[in-house]
Amino acid sequence: MEDLGVTRSSVHGAILIDRNKKGDRIRAPRTARPLACWNLARLRIPFEELGGGIQLTNMPQRWRSSLVLVGHGSTLNPDSSAPTFQHADEIVRRGIFGEVYCSFWKEEPSLREVLRMVESNDVYIVPNFISEGYFTQIVIPRELELEGPLTHRAGKVIKYCEPVGNDPRMVDLLFHRAREVAPNVPPDKTSLLIVGHGTNLNEKSAEAAQSQARAIRKKGVYAEVSEAYMEEPPFIADWAKNTSQPNVIVVPFFIADGLHSYQDIPVLLGMESAPTVAASQQEVFRRNPYHLGGRALYYASAIGTEPLMADVILDTIDRFDRKHLYDSAA
Amino acid sequence: MIKDELARLIKEGYNALGELEFAESTSGYLLYHWSNRNSLAETRIYRSVEDARQIARYDSRGAYRPLKGAPNLPNGWVIEVATIDELKKALDFFYPGAIGTWLGYHAGTVQPVCLRQTLNRQTGMYRVTRRLTDEQARNLVKDACRSDGRCLRTILWGIEDSQPPDFLPSSKCDPSVDQTGQNRAALPFLCLEACNLLVAAARTRMKESSS
Numbered sequence: 001m002e003d004l005g006v007t008r009s010s011v012h013g014a015i016l017i018d019r020n021k022k023g024d025r026i027r028a029p030r031t032a033r034p035l036a037c038w039n040l041a042r043l044r045i046p047f048e049e050l051g052g053g054i055q056l057t058n059m060p061q062r063w064r065s066s067l068v069l070v071g072h073g074s075t076l077n078p079d080s081s082a083p084t085f086q087h088a089d090e091i092v093r094r095g096i097f098g099e100v101y102c103s104f105w106k107e108e109p110s111l112r113e114v115l116r117m118v119e120s121n122d123v124y125i126v127p128n129f130i131s132e133g134y135f136t137q138i139v140i141p142r143e144l145e146l147e148g149p150l151t152h153r154a155g156k157v158i159k160y161c162e163p164v165g166n167d168p169r170m171v172d173l174l175f176h177r178a179r180e181v182a183p184n185v186p187p188d189k190t191s192l193l194i195v196g197h198g199t200n201l202n203e204k205s206a207e208a209a210q211s212q213a214r215a216i217r218k219k220g221v222y223a224e225v226s227e228a229y230m231e232e233p234p235f236i237a238d239w240a241k242n243t244s245q246p247n248v249i250v251v252p253f254f255i256a257d258g259l260h261s262y263q264d265i266p267v268l269l270g271m272e273s274a275p276t277v278a279a280s281q282q283e284v285f286r287r288n289p290y291h292l293g294g295r296a297l298y299y300a301s302a303i304g305t306e307p308l309m310a311d312v313i314l315d316t317i318d319r320f321d322r323k324h325l326y327d328s329a330a
Numbered sequence: 331m332i333k334d335e336l337a338r339l340i341k342e343g344y345n346a347l348g349e350l351e352f353a354e355s356t357s358g359y360l361l362y363h364w365s366n367r368n369s370l371a372e373t374r375i376y377r378s379v380e381d382a383r384q385i386a387r388y389d390s391r392g393a394y395r396p397l398k399g400a401p402n403l404p405n406g407w408v409i410e411v412a413t414i415d416e417l418k419k420a421l422d423f424f425y426p427g428a429i430g431t432w433l434g435y436h437a438g439t440v441q442p443v444c445l446r447q448t449l450n451r452q453t454g455m456y457r458v459t460r461r462l463t464d465e466q467a468r469n470l471v472k473d474a475c476r477s478d479g480r481c482l483r484t485i486l487w488g489i490e491d492s493q494p495p496d497f498l499p500s501s502k503c504d505p506s507v508d509q510t511g512q513n514r515a516a517l518p519f520l521c522l523e524a525c526n527l528l529v530a531a532a533r534t535r536m537k538e539s540s541s
């Protein structure tokens with residue numbers, strides 16, 4: 001499917017409409033297809049406006065399946081698990097799965113107890129992690145006693161999907177975030193800076209940020225697309241030297257907001273002089289643009305807080321099925 | 331189905347779990363903190379299951395509650411739900427997996443895992459906990475898991491495999507004992523395996539003893 005860059009999504013019952021440059025992509029359960037067309041009429045989206053860009057994608061109903069979304073969680077920061085709950089709630093609202101749960105390494109339900117809550121025999125585990133690494137390769141499989149992508153245990157089939165950060169649609173999300181935070185800047189006079197953590201516990205977060213930056217660069221929308229890290233070069237603190245355009249949009253390639261996005265990165269960027277606990281930590285995202293050294297800097301919240309992550313999670317599950325079920329059946 | 335089992339248990343007379351109590355009402359079920367048992371009219375009414383998650387997130391002073399079993403749930407609220415399915419979901423937001431764990435244990439499909447096995451499986455920053463001695467472990471659990479102030483779960487695991495947790499007060503290891511000390515008909519709230527907070531506390535203990 002051609003990647004059109006989603007500009008706006010809306011949900012109407014079980015039907016999701018992605019508006020993009022060429023038209024709308026309607027995603028609906030197979031049974032809801034007639035309803036989807038009816039809805040289009042009701043929403044008065046002119047068919048000519050939908051034009052050739054309309055794509056009806058089946059979003060299979062998975063009433064007999066459960067989804068377990070796995071996050072890192074934190075014993076100190078309640079915001080850490082908030083996006084995982086938010087995406088789970090959105091997926092519940094769309095009524096696709098019979099059951100939806102969240103589970104965490106450092107919060108409850110723990111990875112050891114979550115499968116005791118699940119009733120259905122078909123279970124998808126989706127790590128809400130930005131990249132492959134220590135957690136997705138060692139901790140989660142160990143704690144859930146997984147044997148690989150497919151585990152058969154006590155009458156259950158447990159399907160272990162890739163981390164959400166691997167999904168090709170993350171590129172759409174980064175575009176979406178960038179446009180949202182700086183809607184009126186001309187892309188040909190803008191640098192997009194994707195910031196990641198870098199060297200840390202065998203996480204491949206830098207590689208993940210790099211591959212996203214590469215994919216965005218290829219589209220040629222922004223004058224410049226670069227990546228920068230907290231703990232390895234190119235460093236975030238060198239952003240002024242490493243970007244060339246008058247506007248700079250910074251999107252943290254993290255799964256949740258926390259100390260890094262509220263405090264560390266703003267200090268590294270020079271937006272704040274010292275780490276302070278703001279009255280409202282979200283405040284840091286509301287003061288855009290920051291005028292620094294003659295440039296306009298726009299700072300977005302962590303990409304994982306983007307509501308469209310729910311679609312990335314569903315795509316991750318579809319990709320799992322294509323790779324491990326349909327392919328092996330063929 | 332877990333919700334059907336829960337409905338059966340309620341019919342049998344169970345009406346409490348941890349700090350919670352629940353009752354059938356004309357329109358479904360009511361769920362509240364035990365301390366509001368006689369003052370429900372003065373509490374704030376919530377009607378969405380998701381409110382349970384929000385209430386369980388912070389204590390009465392607004393501090394984050396990372397350990398759901400901690401006896402510091404705020405009071406002053408009542409959640410009204412229409413169905414047993416919603417009641418089960420709400421209970422799972424307060425005490426994740428508690429009912430499923432009890433039913434699984436009761437049916438013999440899940441067993442306790444001893445502390446050694448949990449610690450020996452740890453990697454990365456928690457690998458150091460493998461060196462915790464039996465005595466350090468006993469002292470740690472006695473302190474970090476005690477029902478008066480730390481955690482209301484009933485511990486069913488010992489330090490070594492097939493060893494009972496006999497270093498703890500017998501009430502802390504008896505599923506039929508209401509850990510709030512109120513002798514209610516409480517659903518057992520089990521701890522079948524050391525949680526991540528206890529493993530993290532073991533790591534802190536190791537760091538302290540090596541410095």
Ligand code: SF4
Nearest residue numbers: 475481521524525528
């Ligand atoms: S190990 Fe069990 S009893 Fe101890 S604090 Fe954790 S959950 Fe509570």
